[in-house]
Amino acid sequence: MTVNGNKVSHEAEDRTLLVEFLRDTLGLTGTHVGCDTSQCGCCTVHVDGRAVKSCTMLVGQANGAQVRTIEGMAEGERLHPVQQAFTECHALQCGFCTPGMIMAVAGLLQDNPSPSDEDIIHGLEGNLCRCTGYINIVKAVKQASKTIGGA
Amino acid sequence: MYPLTYARARTLSEARELLAKHDEARLLAGGMTLIPTLKARLAAPSLLVDIGQVQELQGIEAKGDRLVIGAGTRYVDIARSALVKRMIPALAYLVSRVGDPQVRNRGTMGGSVANNDPVADSPAAVLALGATVRTERREIAADEYFKGLFETALAPGEIITGFSFPVPARAAYWKFAHPASGYAMAGAFVADFGGAVRVAVTGASSSGVYRWKEAEDALGRRFAPAALDALEVSPDGMSSDIHGSADYRANLVQVMARRAVDAIAAGR
Numbered sequence: 001m002t003v004n005g006n007k008v009s010h011e012a013e014d015r016t017l018l019v020e021f022l023r024d025t026l027g028l029t030g031t032h033v034g035c036d037t038s039q040c041g042c043c044t045v046h047v048d049g050r051a052v053k054s055c056t057m058l059v060g061q062a063n064g065a066q067v068r069t070i071e072g073m074a075e076g077e078r079l080h081p082v083q084q085a086f087t088e089c090h091a092l093q094c095g096f097c098t099p100g101m102i103m104a105v106a107g108l109l110q111d112n113p114s115p116s117d118e119d120i121i122h123g124l125e126g127n128l129c130r131c132t133g134y135i136n137i138v139k140a141v142k143q144a145s146k147t148i149g150g151a
Numbered sequence: 152m153y154p155l156t157y158a159r160a161r162t163l164s165e166a167r168e169l170l171a172k173h174d175e176a177r178l179l180a181g182g183m184t185l186i187p188t189l190k191a192r193l194a195a196p197s198l199l200v201d202i203g204q205v206q207e208l209q210g211i212e213a214k215g216d217r218l219v220i221g222a223g224t225r226y227v228d229i230a231r232s233a234l235v236k237r238m239i240p241a242l243a244y245l246v247s248r249v250g251d252p253q254v255r256n257r258g259t260m261g262g263s264v265a266n267n268d269p270v271a272d273s274p275a276a277v278l279a280l281g282a283t284v285r286t287e288r289r290e291i292a293a294d295e296y297f298k299g300l301f302e303t304a305l306a307p308g309e310i311i312t313g314f315s316f317p318v319p320a321r322a323a324y325w326k327f328a329h330p331a332s333g334y335a336m337a338g339a340f341v342a343d344f345g346g347a348v349r350v351a352v353t354g355a356s357s358s359g360v361y362r363w364k365e366a367e368d369a370l371g372r373r374f375a376p377a378a379l380d381a382l383e384v385s386p387d388g389m390s391s392d393i394h395g396s397a398d399y400r401a402n403l404v405q406v407m408a409r410r411a412v413d414a415i416a417a418g419r
Contacts, residue, residue, distance in 0.1 A: 014155055058199075
Protein backbone atom coordinates (compact mmCIF):
# COMPACT_ATOMS: atom_id res chain seq x y z
CA MET A 1 0.00 0.00 0.00
CA THR A 2 0.98 3.61 -0.23
CA VAL A 3 1.06 5.50 3.05
CA ASN A 4 1.39 9.28 2.96
CA GLY A 5 2.85 9.03 -0.51
CA ASN A 6 5.43 6.36 0.34
CA LYS A 7 5.17 2.82 -0.97
CA VAL A 8 5.34 0.38 1.92
CA SER A 9 5.47 -3.40 1.82
CA HIS A 10 5.45 -5.66 4.88
CA GLU A 11 4.33 -9.13 5.83
CA ALA A 12 1.44 -9.04 8.27
CA GLU A 13 -0.74 -11.63 9.94
CA ASP A 14 -4.24 -11.88 8.45
CA ARG A 15 -5.76 -10.70 11.71
CA THR A 16 -3.82 -7.43 11.74
CA LEU A 17 -6.04 -4.36 11.83
CA LEU A 18 -5.09 -1.42 9.67
CA VAL A 19 -4.53 0.71 12.78
CA GLU A 20 -2.17 -1.91 14.24
CA PHE A 21 -0.20 -1.97 11.00
CA LEU A 22 0.08 1.81 10.93
CA ARG A 23 1.08 2.15 14.57
CA ASP A 24 3.07 -1.00 15.32
CA THR A 25 4.64 -1.87 11.98
CA LEU A 26 5.11 1.59 10.48
CA GLY A 27 5.47 3.49 13.76
CA LEU A 28 2.89 6.07 12.73
CA THR A 29 1.48 6.56 16.19
CA GLY A 30 -0.41 9.74 15.39
CA THR A 31 -3.40 7.57 14.61
CA HIS A 32 -4.92 6.76 17.99
CA VAL A 33 -6.92 3.86 19.32
CA GLY A 34 -9.65 5.16 21.59
CA CYS A 35 -12.45 2.67 21.92
CA ASP A 36 -11.40 -0.12 19.52
CA THR A 37 -15.13 -0.69 18.94
CA SER A 38 -15.64 1.63 15.93
CA GLN A 39 -17.43 4.30 17.89
CA CYS A 40 -15.00 7.06 18.85
CA GLY A 41 -13.33 7.81 15.50
CA CYS A 42 -9.87 8.49 17.02
CA CYS A 43 -8.40 6.00 14.54
CA THR A 44 -9.83 7.76 11.47
CA VAL A 45 -7.52 7.74 8.43
CA HIS A 46 -8.19 8.12 4.72
CA VAL A 47 -8.21 5.04 2.51
CA ASP A 48 -8.42 5.85 -1.19
CA GLY A 49 -9.53 9.36 -0.28
CA ARG A 50 -12.28 8.41 2.15
CA ALA A 51 -12.36 8.70 5.92
CA VAL A 52 -12.55 5.29 7.56
CA LYS A 53 -12.06 3.88 11.04
CA SER A 54 -8.78 2.00 10.86
CA CYS A 55 -9.69 -0.13 13.89
CA THR A 56 -12.53 -1.63 11.85
CA MET A 57 -10.58 -2.63 8.81
CA LEU A 58 -8.20 -5.51 8.31
CA VAL A 59 -4.87 -4.60 6.79
CA GLY A 60 -5.64 -7.02 3.95
CA GLN A 61 -8.63 -4.91 2.97
CA ALA A 62 -6.29 -1.96 2.51
CA ASN A 63 -3.73 -3.97 0.54
CA GLY A 64 -2.81 -1.89 -2.51
CA ALA A 65 -4.73 1.17 -1.28
CA GLN A 66 -3.68 4.79 -0.88
CA VAL A 67 -3.64 5.55 2.84
CA ARG A 68 -3.25 8.97 4.42
CA THR A 69 -2.73 9.49 8.13
CA ILE A 70 -2.38 12.58 10.30
CA GLU A 71 1.39 12.45 9.68
CA GLY A 72 0.72 13.02 5.98
CA MET A 73 -1.35 16.18 6.42
CA ALA A 74 1.25 18.92 6.92
CA GLU A 75 3.61 19.90 4.12
CA GLY A 76 6.92 20.24 5.90
CA GLU A 77 6.51 22.98 8.48
CA ARG A 78 3.28 24.21 6.93
CA LEU A 79 0.24 22.78 8.67
CA HIS A 80 -2.75 21.56 6.70
CA PRO A 81 -5.54 24.21 6.82
CA VAL A 82 -7.60 21.96 9.10
CA GLN A 83 -4.66 21.54 11.50
CA GLN A 84 -4.04 25.30 11.40
CA ALA A 85 -7.70 26.03 12.15
CA PHE A 86 -7.75 23.55 15.07
CA THR A 87 -4.70 25.31 16.52
CA GLU A 88 -6.07 28.82 16.09
CA CYS A 89 -9.58 28.03 17.33
CA HIS A 90 -8.32 26.03 20.31
CA ALA A 91 -10.35 23.09 19.01
CA LEU A 92 -8.59 20.64 21.29
CA GLN A 93 -8.13 20.18 24.98
CA CYS A 94 -6.48 16.87 25.80
CA GLY A 95 -5.84 16.25 22.09
CA PHE A 96 -6.50 12.53 22.08
CA CYS A 97 -9.37 12.66 19.57
CA THR A 98 -7.70 15.38 17.49
CA PRO A 99 -5.89 13.32 14.81
CA GLY A 100 -9.07 11.38 14.04
CA MET A 101 -11.14 14.54 14.25
CA ILE A 102 -8.84 16.30 11.76
CA MET A 103 -8.97 13.40 9.32
CA ALA A 104 -12.77 13.30 9.58
CA VAL A 105 -13.01 17.07 9.06
CA ALA A 106 -10.70 16.90 6.04
CA GLY A 107 -12.98 14.20 4.62
CA LEU A 108 -16.06 16.28 5.35
CA LEU A 109 -14.67 19.41 3.67
CA GLN A 110 -13.55 17.43 0.65
CA ASP A 111 -17.17 16.37 0.08
CA ASN A 112 -18.85 19.55 1.27
CA PRO A 113 -16.54 22.59 1.06
CA SER A 114 -18.93 24.98 2.87
CA PRO A 115 -20.90 23.00 5.44
CA SER A 116 -23.63 24.49 7.64
CA ASP A 117 -23.58 23.92 11.42
CA GLU A 118 -26.00 21.05 10.89
CA ASP A 119 -23.81 19.53 8.16
CA ILE A 120 -20.80 19.74 10.48
CA ILE A 121 -22.61 18.07 13.37
CA HIS A 122 -23.97 15.31 11.10
CA GLY A 123 -20.55 14.99 9.43
CA LEU A 124 -18.75 14.48 12.74
CA GLU A 125 -21.19 11.95 14.19
CA GLY A 126 -18.49 9.30 13.93
CA ASN A 127 -16.06 11.16 16.20
CA LEU A 128 -16.28 11.63 19.94
CA CYS A 129 -14.46 14.27 21.98
CA ARG A 130 -14.42 13.32 25.64
CA CYS A 131 -13.47 16.85 26.62
CA THR A 132 -16.67 17.84 24.78
CA GLY A 133 -14.86 20.63 22.98
CA TYR A 134 -17.38 20.53 20.18
CA ILE A 135 -18.12 24.25 20.06
CA ASN A 136 -14.55 25.13 19.14
CA ILE A 137 -14.32 22.14 16.83
CA VAL A 138 -17.31 23.42 14.85
CA LYS A 139 -15.66 26.86 14.82
CA ALA A 140 -12.44 25.35 13.47
CA VAL A 141 -14.29 23.48 10.73
CA LYS A 142 -15.83 26.75 9.58
CA GLN A 143 -12.52 28.56 9.64
CA ALA A 144 -10.81 25.75 7.72
CA SER A 145 -13.63 25.81 5.19
CA LYS A 146 -12.97 29.52 4.63
CA THR A 147 -9.20 29.05 4.34
CA ILE A 148 -9.53 26.20 1.88
CA GLY A 149 -12.24 27.99 -0.10
CA GLY A 150 -10.18 31.20 -0.24
CA ALA A 151 -6.91 29.47 -1.10
CA MET B 152 -7.76 -9.16 17.04
CA TYR B 153 -8.13 -12.92 17.37
CA PRO B 154 -6.54 -15.18 14.74
CA LEU B 155 -8.37 -15.42 11.44
CA THR B 156 -7.75 -16.26 7.82
CA TYR B 157 -8.44 -13.68 5.17
CA ALA B 158 -8.75 -13.99 1.40
CA ARG B 159 -9.72 -11.36 -1.12
CA ALA B 160 -12.01 -12.49 -3.94
CA ARG B 161 -11.55 -10.59 -7.19
CA THR B 162 -14.68 -11.93 -8.85
CA LEU B 163 -17.99 -13.39 -7.85
CA SER B 164 -16.98 -16.84 -9.10
CA GLU B 165 -13.79 -16.66 -7.03
CA ALA B 166 -15.91 -15.83 -3.98
CA ARG B 167 -18.19 -18.79 -4.71
CA GLU B 168 -15.23 -21.15 -5.02
CA LEU B 169 -13.75 -19.98 -1.73
CA LEU B 170 -17.10 -20.34 0.04
CA ALA B 171 -17.59 -23.82 -1.41
CA LYS B 172 -14.19 -24.97 -0.15
CA HIS B 173 -14.64 -23.82 3.43
CA ASP B 174 -17.64 -24.91 5.48
CA GLU B 175 -17.37 -22.13 7.99
CA ALA B 176 -16.37 -19.32 5.63
CA ARG B 177 -18.11 -15.96 5.79
CA LEU B 178 -18.36 -13.12 3.35
CA LEU B 179 -16.81 -9.80 4.30
CA ALA B 180 -18.29 -6.81 2.47
CA GLY B 181 -17.70 -3.46 4.20
CA GLY B 182 -17.05 -5.19 7.50
CA MET B 183 -18.78 -2.53 9.54
CA THR B 184 -20.75 -5.13 11.48
CA LEU B 185 -18.65 -8.24 10.93
CA ILE B 186 -15.31 -6.88 12.14
CA PRO B 187 -16.71 -5.66 15.49
CA THR B 188 -18.51 -9.03 15.74
CA LEU B 189 -15.19 -10.86 15.26
CA LYS B 190 -13.51 -8.65 17.83
CA ALA B 191 -16.22 -9.52 20.32
CA ARG B 192 -15.69 -13.21 19.50
CA LEU B 193 -19.35 -13.53 18.54
CA ALA B 194 -18.29 -15.21 15.30
CA ALA B 195 -15.30 -17.37 14.38
CA PRO B 196 -15.41 -18.16 10.65
CA SER B 197 -12.77 -20.49 9.21
CA LEU B 198 -12.17 -18.00 6.40
CA LEU B 199 -13.15 -14.43 5.63
CA VAL B 200 -13.88 -13.98 1.94
CA ASP B 201 -13.50 -10.27 1.16
CA ILE B 202 -15.92 -9.27 -1.60
CA GLY B 203 -15.43 -5.55 -0.99
CA GLN B 204 -13.68 -5.04 -4.31
CA VAL B 205 -15.70 -7.32 -6.56
CA GLN B 206 -16.68 -5.08 -9.46
CA GLU B 207 -19.74 -7.17 -10.42
CA LEU B 208 -21.36 -6.16 -7.12
CA GLN B 209 -20.93 -2.42 -7.69
CA GLY B 210 -23.16 0.05 -9.40
CA ILE B 211 -26.42 1.98 -9.49
CA GLU B 212 -28.62 2.08 -12.57
CA ALA B 213 -32.17 2.60 -13.81
CA LYS B 214 -33.50 -0.51 -15.54
CA GLY B 215 -36.87 0.15 -17.12
CA ASP B 216 -38.98 1.60 -14.33
CA ARG B 217 -36.86 0.11 -11.56
CA LEU B 218 -33.81 1.21 -9.64
CA VAL B 219 -31.09 -1.42 -9.43
CA ILE B 220 -28.32 -1.17 -6.83
CA GLY B 221 -25.37 -3.55 -6.61
CA ALA B 222 -25.05 -5.26 -3.23
CA GLY B 223 -21.47 -4.06 -2.78
CA THR B 224 -22.19 -0.41 -3.50
CA ARG B 225 -21.02 1.68 -0.56
CA TYR B 226 -23.67 3.62 1.36
CA VAL B 227 -21.91 6.88 0.60
CA ASP B 228 -22.28 6.31 -3.14
CA ILE B 229 -25.98 5.48 -2.81
CA ALA B 230 -26.61 8.54 -0.63
CA ARG B 231 -24.92 10.85 -3.13
CA SER B 232 -26.25 9.30 -6.31
CA ALA B 233 -28.25 11.78 -8.40
CA LEU B 234 -30.18 8.83 -9.84
CA VAL B 235 -31.22 7.52 -6.42
CA LYS B 236 -32.15 11.02 -5.27
CA ARG B 237 -34.32 11.48 -8.35
CA MET B 238 -35.98 8.05 -8.41
CA ILE B 239 -36.38 7.24 -4.69
CA PRO B 240 -35.27 10.21 -2.57
CA ALA B 241 -36.44 8.45 0.61
CA LEU B 242 -33.91 5.70 -0.05
CA ALA B 243 -31.09 8.23 -0.48
CA TYR B 244 -32.20 9.84 2.79
CA LEU B 245 -32.33 6.53 4.68
CA VAL B 246 -28.84 5.64 3.54
CA SER B 247 -27.51 9.08 4.51
CA ARG B 248 -28.63 8.32 8.11
CA VAL B 249 -26.92 4.94 8.46
CA GLY B 250 -24.26 4.95 11.17
CA ASP B 251 -21.77 7.77 10.67
CA PRO B 252 -19.70 9.03 7.73
CA GLN B 253 -16.86 6.56 8.28
CA VAL B 254 -19.38 3.69 8.38
CA ARG B 255 -21.09 4.93 5.21
CA ASN B 256 -17.73 5.14 3.47
CA ARG B 257 -17.23 1.39 3.94
CA GLY B 258 -20.62 -0.21 4.63
CA THR B 259 -22.84 -1.77 1.98
CA MET B 260 -26.55 -2.42 1.66
CA GLY B 261 -25.85 -6.03 0.68
CA GLY B 262 -23.96 -6.60 3.91
CA SER B 263 -26.70 -5.09 6.03
CA VAL B 264 -29.53 -6.99 4.36
CA ALA B 265 -27.59 -10.27 4.48
CA ASN B 266 -27.02 -9.77 8.20
CA ASN B 267 -30.62 -8.62 8.87
CA ASP B 268 -29.88 -6.95 12.18
CA PRO B 269 -33.24 -6.08 13.76
CA VAL B 270 -32.13 -2.47 14.31
CA ALA B 271 -30.62 -1.86 10.85
CA ASP B 272 -32.10 0.71 8.45
CA SER B 273 -31.73 -0.95 5.05
CA PRO B 274 -34.14 -3.85 5.67
CA ALA B 275 -36.95 -1.30 6.19
CA ALA B 276 -36.37 0.17 2.72
CA VAL B 277 -36.08 -3.22 1.03
CA LEU B 278 -39.28 -4.49 2.65
CA ALA B 279 -41.42 -1.33 2.37
CA LEU B 280 -40.47 -0.82 -1.26
CA GLY B 281 -41.14 -4.48 -2.05
CA ALA B 282 -37.71 -4.82 -3.60
CA THR B 283 -36.39 -7.96 -5.21
CA VAL B 284 -33.27 -9.36 -3.56
CA ARG B 285 -31.04 -10.79 -6.27
CA THR B 286 -28.50 -13.47 -5.56
CA GLU B 287 -26.08 -15.26 -7.85
CA ARG B 288 -28.64 -18.06 -8.23
CA ARG B 289 -32.17 -16.56 -7.96
CA GLU B 290 -34.44 -13.62 -7.19
CA ILE B 291 -36.19 -13.40 -3.83
CA ALA B 292 -39.16 -11.10 -3.14
CA ALA B 293 -38.63 -8.94 -0.04
CA ASP B 294 -41.81 -10.42 1.49
CA GLU B 295 -40.20 -13.88 1.30
CA TYR B 296 -36.71 -12.76 2.31
CA PHE B 297 -36.81 -11.54 5.93
CA LYS B 298 -37.30 -14.47 8.31
CA GLY B 299 -36.77 -12.96 11.74
CA LEU B 300 -33.88 -11.96 13.97
CA PHE B 301 -30.68 -12.22 11.86
CA GLU B 302 -32.54 -14.85 9.76
CA THR B 303 -33.09 -14.62 6.00
CA ALA B 304 -34.11 -16.80 3.07
CA LEU B 305 -30.46 -17.02 1.97
CA ALA B 306 -29.09 -20.54 1.68
CA PRO B 307 -25.60 -21.26 3.04
CA GLY B 308 -23.05 -19.86 0.59
CA GLU B 309 -25.62 -17.80 -1.32
CA ILE B 310 -24.39 -14.31 -2.24
CA ILE B 311 -26.62 -11.25 -2.58
CA THR B 312 -25.62 -9.52 -5.82
CA GLY B 313 -28.05 -6.61 -5.75
CA PHE B 314 -31.47 -5.12 -5.22
CA SER B 315 -34.11 -4.15 -7.72
CA PHE B 316 -36.48 -1.49 -6.35
CA PRO B 317 -39.86 -0.58 -7.81
CA VAL B 318 -40.25 3.21 -7.69
CA PRO B 319 -43.05 4.46 -5.42
CA ALA B 320 -45.14 7.57 -6.13
CA ARG B 321 -43.92 8.91 -2.82
CA ALA B 322 -42.13 7.58 0.23
CA ALA B 323 -40.40 8.60 3.45
CA TYR B 324 -38.31 7.06 6.22
CA TRP B 325 -38.29 8.31 9.75
CA LYS B 326 -36.34 6.84 12.63
CA PHE B 327 -35.72 7.53 16.25
CA ALA B 328 -32.01 6.91 16.37
CA HIS B 329 -30.36 5.79 19.56
CA PRO B 330 -28.35 8.86 20.57
CA ALA B 331 -25.07 6.95 20.97
CA SER B 332 -25.14 4.17 18.39
CA GLY B 333 -27.38 5.75 15.76
CA TYR B 334 -29.24 2.46 15.39
CA ALA B 335 -33.02 2.69 15.07
CA MET B 336 -34.95 2.37 18.33
CA ALA B 337 -37.84 2.37 15.90
CA GLY B 338 -37.93 3.37 12.26
CA ALA B 339 -40.79 3.42 9.77
CA PHE B 340 -40.49 3.39 6.00
CA VAL B 341 -43.77 4.36 4.32
CA ALA B 342 -44.12 3.89 0.55
CA ASP B 343 -47.19 4.89 -1.44
CA PHE B 344 -47.51 3.19 -4.82
CA GLY B 345 -50.53 5.24 -5.85
CA GLY B 346 -53.11 3.81 -3.48
CA ALA B 347 -51.31 0.65 -2.44
CA VAL B 348 -49.34 1.60 0.64
CA ARG B 349 -46.56 -0.46 2.24
CA VAL B 350 -45.19 0.25 5.70
CA ALA B 351 -42.12 -1.48 7.11
CA VAL B 352 -40.97 -1.09 10.69
CA THR B 353 -37.42 -1.71 11.88
CA GLY B 354 -35.69 -1.42 15.25
CA ALA B 355 -38.76 -2.10 17.36
CA SER B 356 -39.72 -5.75 17.11
CA SER B 357 -37.67 -8.48 18.73
CA SER B 358 -38.11 -10.53 15.55
CA GLY B 359 -36.73 -7.91 13.19
CA VAL B 360 -38.21 -5.86 10.38
CA TYR B 361 -41.93 -6.39 9.65
CA ARG B 362 -44.79 -4.95 7.65
CA TRP B 363 -47.41 -3.04 9.62
CA LYS B 364 -50.47 -4.21 7.72
CA GLU B 365 -53.07 -2.26 9.75
CA ALA B 366 -51.25 0.97 8.95
CA GLU B 367 -51.04 0.01 5.28
CA ASP B 368 -54.81 -0.54 5.14
CA ALA B 369 -55.59 2.68 7.01
CA LEU B 370 -53.25 4.76 4.84
CA GLY B 371 -54.59 3.06 1.71
CA ARG B 372 -58.05 4.35 2.62
CA ARG B 373 -56.86 7.82 3.60
CA PHE B 374 -53.23 8.92 3.25
CA ALA B 375 -52.89 11.26 6.22
CA PRO B 376 -51.09 11.13 9.57
CA ALA B 377 -54.47 11.12 11.37
CA ALA B 378 -55.36 7.83 9.67
CA LEU B 379 -52.92 6.16 12.10
CA ASP B 380 -54.46 7.68 15.23
CA ALA B 381 -57.07 4.97 15.76
CA LEU B 382 -54.52 2.14 15.48
CA GLU B 383 -53.25 0.44 18.59
CA VAL B 384 -49.71 -0.89 18.49
CA SER B 385 -49.35 -3.82 20.84
CA PRO B 386 -46.16 -4.04 22.92
CA ASP B 387 -46.27 -7.85 22.53
CA GLY B 388 -43.16 -8.94 20.67
CA MET B 389 -41.48 -5.54 20.90
CA SER B 390 -37.88 -5.43 22.09
CA SER B 391 -37.38 -4.45 25.69
CA ASP B 392 -33.93 -3.54 26.92
CA ILE B 393 -31.87 -0.95 28.74
CA HIS B 394 -32.59 1.55 25.97
CA GLY B 395 -36.36 1.32 26.04
CA SER B 396 -39.29 -0.81 27.19
CA ALA B 397 -41.68 -2.67 24.88
CA ASP B 398 -44.40 -0.10 25.63
CA TYR B 399 -42.04 2.73 24.72
CA ARG B 400 -41.09 1.10 21.45
CA ALA B 401 -44.74 0.36 20.57
CA ASN B 402 -45.47 4.04 21.01
CA LEU B 403 -42.40 5.01 18.98
CA VAL B 404 -43.59 2.86 16.06
CA GLN B 405 -46.75 4.90 15.76
CA VAL B 406 -44.95 8.21 16.19
CA MET B 407 -42.30 7.35 13.58
CA ALA B 408 -44.91 6.14 11.08
CA ARG B 409 -46.95 9.31 11.60
CA ARG B 410 -43.85 11.48 11.09
CA ALA B 411 -42.99 9.63 7.90
CA VAL B 412 -46.51 10.20 6.55
CA ASP B 413 -46.32 13.79 7.72
CA ALA B 414 -43.03 14.27 5.84
CA ILE B 415 -44.60 12.90 2.67
CA ALA B 416 -47.75 14.99 3.03
CA ALA B 417 -45.63 18.11 3.61
CA GLY B 418 -43.59 17.25 0.50
CA ARG B 419 -40.32 17.08 2.41
